[in-house]
Amino acid sequence: MEDRKGDHIRHALHSQIFQDELDTRFDYEPMLGSEADSEWEPFQFLGRQLKVPMWVSSMTGGAPEAHHINHNLAKACKKFGMGMGLGSCRILLDNKRHLSDFDVREIIGDDLPLWANIGIAQLEKMMKKGEYDPLIEVVNILKADGLIIHVNPSQESLQEEGDFLHYRPLDTVKDFLSKTEIKIIVKEVGQGMGPRSLKELIKLPIEAIETASFGGTNFARLELIRRASENVSHLEPIAHIGHTAEEMVDIINELVENEKDIKCKQLIISGGIRTHLDGYYLISKSKLPAIYGQASGFLRHARESYESLEKYIEEQILGLRFSKAWLHPKFKK
Ligand SMILES: Cc1cc2nc3c(=O)[nH]c(=O)nc-3n(C[C@H](O)[C@H](O)[C@H](O)COP(=O)(O)O)c2cc1C
Numbered sequence: 001m002e003d004r005k006g007d008h009i010r011h012a013l014h015s016q017i018f019q020d021e022l023d024t025r026f027d028y029e030p031m032l033g034s035e036a037d038s039e040w041e042p043f044q045f046l047g048r049q050l051k052v053p054m055w056v057s058s059m060t061g062g063a064p065e066a067h068h069i070n071h072n073l074a075k076a077c078k079k080f081g082m083g084m085g086l087g088s089c090r091i092l093l094d095n096k097r098h099l100s101d102f103d104v105r106e107i108i109g110d111d112l113p114l115w116a117n118i119g120i121a122q123l124e125k126m127m128k129k130g131e132y133d134p135l136i137e138v139v140n141i142l143k144a145d146g147l148i149i150h151v152n153p154s155q156e157s158l159q160e161e162g163d164f165l166h167y168r169p170l171d172t173v174k175d176f177l178s179k180t181e182i183k184i185i186v187k188e189v190g191q192g193m194g195p196r197s198l199k200e201l202i203k204l205p206i207e208a209i210e211t212a213s214f215g216g217t218n219f220a221r222l223e224l225i226r227r228a229s230e231n232v233s234h235l236e237p238i239a240h241i242g243h244t245a246e247e248m249v250d251i252i253n254e255l256v257e258n259e260k261d262i263k264c265k266q267l268i269i270s271g272g273i274r275t276h277l278d279g280y281y282l283i284s285k286s287k288l289p290a291i292y293g294q295a296s297g298f299l300r301h302a303r304e305s306y307e308s309l310e311k312y313i314e315e316q317i318l319g320l321r322f323s324k325a326w327l328h329p330k331f332k333k
Pocket of ligand 1: 187189212271296299
């Protein structure tokens with residue numbers, strides 16, 4: 001007790017916070033919550049049961065560190081009851097040398113969502129040739145629940161070895177849906193999507209849209225960094241276009257209210273979600289059942305060690321529990 005009181009005096013003068021640092025997204029209601037209100041009940045999402053509204057956004061496979069990262073992520077998903085999107089599985093289409101990087105179903109278990117991933121350019125090529133069996137085989141080998149298709153024209157345009165898209169991604173996705181039984185999620189990779197794309201996408205019979213919005217990891221910028229020696233900085237403005245997660249949630253809410261033929265009924269809100277408060281605010285705001293996803297947030301810790309990842313997620317969950325008990329989001333557009 002004496003130690004604590006001493007700490008208070010010692011640290012008080014370094015604990016000042018200013019009015020312009022206030023997070024104005026919430027009403028804080030200290031009179032009205034209790035520990036009992038902070039529990040997250042298990043809930044159905046993507047046909048499985050999650051314990052917390054959190055998602056590991058697609059990252060890696062095939063890189064030297066990928067095995068360690070993916071296995072740490074899967075282990076954490078199992079422990080905390082989260083879902084996981086795998087990084088692009090393109091490398092497995094050629095050979096299965098890197099299979100163990102992606103092969104985490106046994107770790108994550110049978111009860112949680114695990115999804116494979118492929119880029120739209122690769123899918124377009126396969127659909128054009130009518131040779132998409134190897135992709136279905138990959139989904140099956142990984143015992144994945146379905147396939148996440150990432151649609152990333154800005155990244156492809158800036159990548160030296162990038163692919164041109166010859167067809168509209170919307171048509172490629174429709175073609176795939178009409179020819180296979182595989183369940184689909186569609187996402188960007190960090191620049192999000194605008195209202196016209198979302199309006200078309202939400203009418204497709206897909207399991208979810210993952211926003212992969214602007215404001216976090218930015219693959220346009222990443223590709224420019226990779227090409228730094230070529231001095232291609234005049235292309236930098238492309239890294240600044242896109243849509244934030246909140247903007248996308250607002251667009252989707254408006255679609256849900258005004259469109260009749262909506263078939264996509266779930267949302268993963270990701271891209272620039274830096275804190276549990278960002279996640280809590282946006283999943284509360286969404287009119288579709290939603291969870292929030294992070295890529296770089298988890299990557300930092302999964303790379304370091306499982307213990308670091310576990311600690312990070314424990315803190316996320318503590319923050320979510322606090323939010324649920326004491327915060328009331330104030331929604332503005
Ligand atoms: C290292 C890394 C690799 C990624 N690889 C993929 C990928 O293979 N497929 C994909 O759909 N998205 C990929 N992404 C994009 C993420 O899934 C996510 O959409 C994006 O990073 C925004 O999330 P963040 O701001 O939380 O990092 C990758 C992200 C990172 C950080």
